[in-house]
Amino acid sequence: MTFIGLALGTLLLLSMASLASSCNEQEKASLLQFLTGLSQDNGLTALWKNDIDCCKWEGVSCSGDGAVVEVSLASRGLQGCISPSLGDLSNLQSLNLSCNSFTGSLPSELLTSSSIVVLDVSFNQLSRVLQPQESNSSVTNNRPLQVLNISNNLFTGEFPSAVWEKTSSLVVLNASNNQFRGLIPSSFCISSLSFAVLDLTHNKFNGSIPTGLGKCSALRLLKAGYNSLSGPLPDELFNASSLEYLSFPNNGLQGVIDGARIINLKNLCHLDLGNNMLIGKIPDSIGQLKRLQELRLSRNNMSGELPSALSNCTDLVTVNLKMNKFSGELNNFNFSNLINLKILDLLGNNFTGTISESIYSCSNLTALRLSSNNLHGQLSPRIGELKSLAFLSLSFNNFTNITNALRILKNSSTLTTLIIGNNFKGEAMPEDETIAGFQNLQFLSISNCSLSGKIPLWLSKLKKLQVLLLSTNHLTGSIPAWIKNLESLTTLDISDNRLTGGIPAALMDMKMLKSNMTATHVDTSLFELPVYIAPSLQYRTLPAIPKGLFLGNNKLTGTIPKEIGHLKSLAKLNLSFNCLSGEIPQQLCSLKNLQVLDLSSNHLTGEIPLALNKLSFLAKFNISNNDLEGVIPTGGQFDTFPNSSFEGNPKLRAIMVNPLYGSVEASAVPSLSMEQADRRITFVFGFCAFFGVGFLYDQLVLSKFYG
Structure with missing residues (x-):
């Protein structure tokens, strides 16, 4: 975007207009013809017809002699088709119709114009295949077009070479976020020796990277990520020695990074080959890329140690090598020279x-x-020297001494995200109140550590905490009432522990679960790195995480408080595998935002509240293995839930419609016989043992909840 912005900024100087007293009548007619193609003008017609001089119209600029040189109508809420009449503006140098809702085709008259230098129709809904009509005009081979931005539309089919092969001045071409398919053309540099920027990101191109791109001697930015490209990086590509930005993430590229050839790219600042199928090591020669600022090689099959020469790239700001097979002693690499490094993943x-x-x-x-x-090892007090550290994730390693770690980190005033779960195995949850600190912490995960002890009081001092994850430990005691004092808390996961007692009424008074508001002091900016819930699910902001209350798999007793209906913004509620009794409270039916409700494996009685079928967002529902009775509600989301959501309740009945007579019959939900139950239990134990091994392996790759 930097290159495109610079190019646009430079080229728009060509269209700087002087004051004009009147406009050309023929050009005025062409502009009025443009209006006739609009189905929604958002008041533009009225604005233009208020003045007879088109040089004074909104979005129109003229030269000193009254010729229209610029039409800029970006983000005006315009709908309809782009009229070919704009191609009749013989002095038009810049046309910007971006960020509207134009449909249909991009008129060929604009692509073959003898005057347009900058053409921007990005962020519309144009869909017809680009194919300029050729003519015998002498200007056809000398189009002045320098910047063409057709990104974020609905163009399909193969990308036609006629767009640029007759354009000797083309500098910038952005066709990203469309649906172009087929091979990437190799002839971008045939006519234009000044071609510098090519962005084909987010299309459906396949095949290999064309070798002809290596002939683009002026090419500075090349982006073609999120396509279906395959094969290796061609040797010829490294002949494009002016490249500063090379980006091919999320394709199917194979092979190794050629260390002998990559040194030709002396100007390279950004290298992104993430999410491909590359193998081999990071070549030592990468240390010769002195201008390198971003190195992104995540989600490949690369291996080996970090090359010591990488420390010579002192301009590095981002190093992202996640999800590979890199190995070796991490403390053998010298990071000291990377004084500009901001992100290390x-x-x-x-x-x-x-x-x-x-x-x-x-x-x-x-x-x-x-x-x-x-x-392994303990956290060093020197981490306190990182005065700008906001995101720290150390989960799924073998670190020890959680008390020491928390005491060191508590004074990190910039820390907003701390993920340290699956370490400190079998240690005790520190209850030392001197740990209180973490003045700006918003996301804390200490899950999967088998920690003993109670939910510690020092957590009550974390006033900005929005997500608290303490699941899969050995915590005992009751749920403390002070949790309601965490006024920013939107997600609480204390499942898979040994907590006892009832669900405290104070938990039903959590401020941010009672309201759809966002706390005013909670940072809504992007995480410095994405937070993963599953391999295919990640979050980039805290408010995007669904508000949830997870108390499952404990030893909680008593009834579900009726006050639970106060938690109007709750999206996920899991109370499964406890010893809760009584009826399902009717107040649950008022939780209109509820997406997941799991009350399974308790001792609940009574009927299922019929109004639960009004919860239109409810996608997962489980009340199995209770002692419920009556008729299962129908309609709404209840028509989508499987039988497994209700089994283990022998007194429940499902309503069946007889297809012959249209009569309604009630039938019991199948319950398991003793023999079937024994077989089910045996299977479950066997499956859990098998699944546990696979699950632990999977967690070496991504955290169970957040990593």
Whole structure:
């Protein structure tokens, strides 16, 4: 976008207009003809007809002699078709119709114009295949077009070469976010020696990267991520020695990064080959790319140790190597020279040893993720030297001494996200009130650690905490009433522990679950790194995480409080595998935002509230293995829930419609016989053992909830 912005800024100087007293009548007619193609003009027609001089019309600029040189109508809410009449404006240099709702085709008259230098129709709904009509005019071979932005439309089919092959001045071409398919053409540089920017991101191109791109001597930015490209990076590509930005993420590229050839790209600042099928090592020669600022090689099959020469790339700001097979002692790499480094993501590799002390020399580091490796040891007090650190994820390693870690981190005033679960196995949850600190912490995960003890009081001081995850530990005692004092809390997961007592009424008074508001002091900006819930599900902001209350798999008793109906913004509620009794409260029916409701494996009695079928967002529902009775509601989302959502309640009946007579019959939900139950239990234990091994392996790749 930087290159496109610079090009647009430079080229728009051509259309700087002087004051004009009147406009050309023929050009005025062409502009009025443009209006006739609009089905929604958002008041533009009235504005234009208020003045007879089109040089004074909204979005129109003229030269000193009254010739229209610029039409800029971006973000005007216009709908309809783009009229070919704009191609009759013989002095038009810049046309910007971006961010509207135009449909149909892009008129060929605009692509073959003898005057247009900048053409921007991005962010519309244009869909017809681009194919300029050729003519015998002498200007056809000398089109002045320098910037063409057709991104974020609905164009389909193969990308026609006629768009650029007759354009000797083309500098910028952005066709990203469309549905072009087929091979990427190789002739971009045939006519234009000044061609510098090509963005084909988010299309459906397939095949290999064309070798002809290597002949683009002026090419500075090349982006073709999120397509279906395959094969290796062609040797010829590295002949494009002016490249500063090379980006092919989310394709199917194979092979290795050629260390002998990559050094030709001396100007490279950004290299993104993430989410492909590359193998091999990071070549030592990468250290010769002195201008490199971003290195993104995540989600490949690359291996080996971090090359020591990488420390020579002192301009590096981002290093993202997550989800590969990199290995070796992490503390063998010297990070000290990377003084500009802000983001280091090594999630899901095979690094061993302790955290390199040299990392703490990266004083500008804002995000550090070392999760899912084989690191060990204790956290060093030197991490306090990272005065800008906002995101820290160390989960799924073998770190020890959680008390020491929390005491060190509590004074990190910039820390907003802390993920340290699946470490500290079998230790005790520290209850030392001196741990209180974390003044800006908003996301805290200490799950999967088998920690003993109680939910500690020092958590009550974390006034900005929005997400608290303490699941899969061995915590005992009751749920403390002070949790309601965490006024920003929207997600609480204390499932899979050994908590006892009832569900406290105070939990039904959580401020941010009672309201659809966002706390005024909660940071709504992007996470420095995405937070994963599952391999295919990630969150980039805190407010995007569904509000949830997860109390399942504990030893809670008593009834479900009727006050639960106060939690109007609750999206997910899980109370399963406890010892709760009584009826399902009718007040649950008022939780209009509820997406998941799991009350299974308790001792609930009575009937299912019929009004639950009014919860239109409810996607997952489970009340199995209780002692419920009566008729299962029908209609709404209840028509989509499987039988497994209700089984284990022998007194429940389903309403069946006889297709012959249209009569209504009630039949019991199938319940398991003793023999079937024994077989089911045996299967479940066997399956859980098998699944547990696979699950633990999977967690070495991504956290159970957030990583």
